[in-house]
Every structure is written in C-alpha cells, then in structure tokens.
Amino acid sequence: NAGVxxxxxxxxxxxxxSMTLQCAQDMNHNYMYWYRQDPxxxxxxxxxxxxxxxxxxGEVPNGYNVSRSTTEDFPLRLELxxxxxxxxxxxxSLDSSSTDTQYFGPGTRLTVL
Amino acid sequence: xxxxxxxxxxxxxxxxxxxxxxxxxxxxxxGLFWYQQHAxxxxxxxxxxxxxxxxxxxxxxxxxxxxxxxxxxxLKELQMKDSASYLCAVSFNxxxxxxxxxxxxxxxx
Numbered sequence: 001n002a003g004v005x006x007x008x009x010x011x012x013x014x015x016x017x018s019m020t021l022q023c024a025q026d027m028n029h030n031y032m033y034w035y036r037q038d039p040x041x042x043x044x045x046x047x048x049x050x051x052x053x054x055x056x057x058g059e060v061p062n063g064y065n066v067s068r069s070t071t072e073d074f075p076l077r078l079e080l081x082x083x084x085x086x087x088x089x090x091x092x093s094l095d096s097s098s099t100d101t102q103y104f105g106p107g108t109r110l111t112v113l
Numbered sequence: 114x115x116x117x118x119x120x121x122x123x124x125x126x127x128x129x130x131x132x133x134x135x136x137x138x139x140x141x142x143x144g145l146f147w148y149q150q151h152a153x154x155x156x157x158x159x160x161x162x163x164x165x166x167x168x169x170x171x172x173x174x175x176x177x178x179x180x181x182x183x184x185x186x187x188l189k190e191l192q193m194k195d196s197a198s199y200l201c202a203v204s205f206n207x208x209x210x211x212x213x214x215x216x217x218x219x220x221x222x
Contacts, residue, residue: 031208042117042200042212043156050207058209090155100144100163100208104155 001026004105006091012111013081021076021108023091031094032074033102034058034066036087043090049074050096081112115139115211119201124219125191133186133216135201143204147175147186150198150215159199160186188218196220 007022025032030051035043035058045058049068063085065077074093078085088109092102116138125131137145144163148156162168162177162184174187188195198215205211 033209035210035212040214042202042214043210045209045211048207048209056207059211094208096208100204101146101158101161102208102210103158106155 003027004091004093004103006089006105006108008108009106010109012113013078014113015081015083017081018077018079019081019110021078021089021091021110023074023076023105024072025074025091025093025105026072027093027095027103028071029093029095030071031096031102032068033092034064034074034076035090035092036060036085037090037107038087046076046089078110083112086110086112115203115205117201117203117211117213119199119213119216121214122217122219124221127191127193127220127222129191131188131191131218133188133199133201133218135184135186135213137182137184137201137203137213139182139203139205139211141205142179143206143208145175145177145184146200146202146204146210147173147184148200148202150200152197156200161204191220193220193222 033048034046047066091105147159160175201213202210
C-alpha cells in the first residue's frame with residue numbers, strides 16, 4: 001500500500017489563480033480530511049468526508065471546495081488564490097470500522113504571491 | 114469550539130526525561146491523540162488515550178484525565194532524534210481532530 005499520497009509537493013501561485021490539490025489513499029478508508037498548517041501553528045481542519053458523495057465543512061472552509069466522487073480520492077480546490085492561503089496542506093484518512101487514528105499524507109507546500 | 118493549550122517550547126538533555134502537558138476544553142470528546150512532527154514532514158501517530166490513565170509504549174507514555182481536561186506525553190531516555198514538534202489533538206464528532214499549536218522539543222547533547 002502506498003498509504004496517503006498528495007500531489008504536488010510544492011506549488012507557487014499568483015493571486016487570483018486557481019488550482020486543485022490532489023489526495024489519494026489506497027487503504028479503502030471511508031473518512032478523509034483536509035488540514036492546513038501555518039508556520040508555528042497546529043493543524044486546522046478545512047473540509048472532511050465520511051464517505052463517497054458526502055462532504056462537510058471544518059473550522060476554516062472559506063476559499064476552498066472539495067468533492068468525493070470515489071472512496072480513493074479527495075481533491076481540494078482553491079478557486080481564487082489569496083496570500084492568506086499560503087500554508088502547508090495535509091490530507092489524512094481513517095477507517096472508522098477499525099480505528100480512530102488518522103494517517104497523514106506528506107503534505108503540499110503552497111505559496112501565493 | 115475546541116480550546117487546546119500546550120507549551121510552545123521545551124529543551125532537555127540527551128538521556129533525560131521531558132513531560133509535555135496539554136489542557137483542553139471541548140465538546141463531543143472521543144479521545145486524545147499525540148502526534149510527532151519533524152520539521153518539514155507530516156505528523157506521525159504516537160499515542161491515543163480514550164480512558165483515564167497511563168498508556169506506555171516503549172520510551173513514550175501518555176496520560177489522560179477526562180474529568181480535568183488534562184493529558185501529558187512523557188518522553189524518557191531522550192535521543193537527539195526526538196527533537197521535533199509534539200502535537201496534542203482532541204478527537205471529537207465524526208473523528209475530527211482539533212490540534213494544539215504544538216510543543217517544539219529540542220534535545221541537546
């Protein structure tokens with residue numbers, strides 16, 4: 001198993017551009033999450049999904065959108081990038097039938113200039 | 114909302130013991146996690162406490178008191194590779210995690 005994978009690893013965007021951060025897991029986990037981590041801070045929940053076709057907002061959803069058309073994939077969309085979205089983005093997943101533990105992908109470091 | 118507090122920084126000597134405290138106020142509490150995060154890397158799972166008491170895993174132990182909203186992570190026989198940020202996180206509704214800001218532990222020779 002590759003676990004949780006994220007692409008790209010790094011990206012620089014200009015203000016107003018859009019992009020999609022990809023997240024995939026091959027463990028058949030039903031729950032998936034997107035977090036952002038600003039320097040010196042803990043992770044903050046952006047969106048999460050409890051299964052294909054179901055998504056819900058977390059603590060900081062403004063400026064982002066998500067979709068969950070398959071169990072494996074949970075992309076995060078930025079429509080109009082702003083400097084405040086400069087951060088490291090982590091995707092995580094868990095199998096609620098067997099564990100409460102979330103496992104994290106390697107992260108995407110995004111800079112908006 | 115969730116409110117989680119932990120110290121910002123701690124420094125200790127190789128071979129010593131360090132205790133990182135975490136206090137929380139939350140609703141819909143499921144349990145408390147500790148994650149380790151090295152600079153530039155993803156958080157990795159260390160421990161999970163659901164019930165009151167101490168859980169021991171090798172050099173690392175974690176304690177939880179649900180009535181006091183308090184947990185600590187104990188790192189024993191510190192090694193240089195233990196220099197990292199340690200994140201306290203509360204699990205609540207839908208297994209969501211709310212994180213503290215993290216405690217940076219520096220281990221000195």
